[in-house]
Amino acid sequence: MTQLAETPEPPYYAVIFASIKIEEDQGYAETSARMIELAKKQPGFIGMDSARVDVGVTVSYWQDLASIKQWKQNAEHQVAQAFGREQWYSRYKIRIAKVELEYGN
Amino acid sequence: MTQLAETPEPPYYAVIFASIKIEEDQGYAETSARMIELAKKQPGFIGMDSARVDVGVTVSYWQDLASIKQWKQNAEHQVAQAFGREQWYSRYKIRIAKVELEYGN
Numbered sequence: 001m002t003q004l005a006e007t008p009e010p011p012y013y014a015v016i017f018a019s020i021k022i023e024e025d026q027g028y029a030e031t032s033a034r035m036i037e038l039a040k041k042q043p044g045f046i047g048m049d050s051a052r053v054d055v056g057v058t059v060s061y062w063q064d065l066a067s068i069k070q071w072k073q074n075a076e077h078q079v080a081q082a083f084g085r086e087q088w089y090s091r092y093k094i095r096i097a098k099v100e101l102e103y104g105n
Numbered sequence: 106m107t108q109l110a111e112t113p114e115p116p117y118y119a120v121i122f123a124s125i126k127i128e129e130d131q132g133y134a135e136t137s138a139r140m141i142e143l144a145k146k147q148p149g150f151i152g153m154d155s156a157r158v159d160v161g162v163t164v165s166y167w168q169d170l171a172s173i174k175q176w177k178q179n180a181e182h183q184v185a186q187a188f189g190r191e192q193w194y195s196r197y198k199i200r201i202a203k204v205e206l207e208y209g210n
Contacts, residue, residue: 002125002159002160003125003196004123004124004125004160004196004197004198005123005198007198007200010200014119014121014200014202016119016121016154016164016202016204018109018110018154018164019109020107020108020109049121049123049160049162049198050160050162051156051157051158051159051160051161051162052156052158053156053157053158054107054156055107055109055154055155055156056156057154057155057156057162057163057164058162059121059123059162059164085210089210091108091109091209091210092109092209092210093109093110093112093154093207093208093209093210094207094208094209095112095115095119095204095206095207096204096205096206096207097119097121097202097203097204097205098202098203098205099121099200099201099202100201100202100203101200101201102198102199102200102201103198103199104196104197104198104199105190105194105196105197105198
């Protein structure tokens, strides 16, 4: 079932990853799935909301900046980052943001 | 052409809107398009990245909290918000976050 991320009371952090993929994205789906699986095991990981049509928008939620830094430096993730930069994305933008307020249902 | 939002040097603000839509979303597409058109005319609006499959993730970027508040209170937008809450979204979550760092290509 499709669900939205469950997050605690702010403050916590969001990594906003927006990207445009090229057509021949060999290995992308497998690596993408693997990175999600791996991120979920990282300390400080809270949750994630993600969608892709042409533009992909993935927002992951983290306890603090240290958790984000640790995930960025994960060895397997670094290999995936290099593939992303060099092969899969024609453009991408990453924004680190401190969530101050949250509401919804 | 599909493009990503162009944003200035941080700090600025992001509104992260994650939602799940119900099946019968009468009037949704028109109102959604109209709200995007209207948001672009608001003071402080910077840009937006958006995608929807099952989950929709829309991140809009704003100069400051005052701009976000003003947009939230826009009369036409308030009608759309009510439709969203009462008719279109089975779940939604809005997070207001201060962008501290940005990188990409």
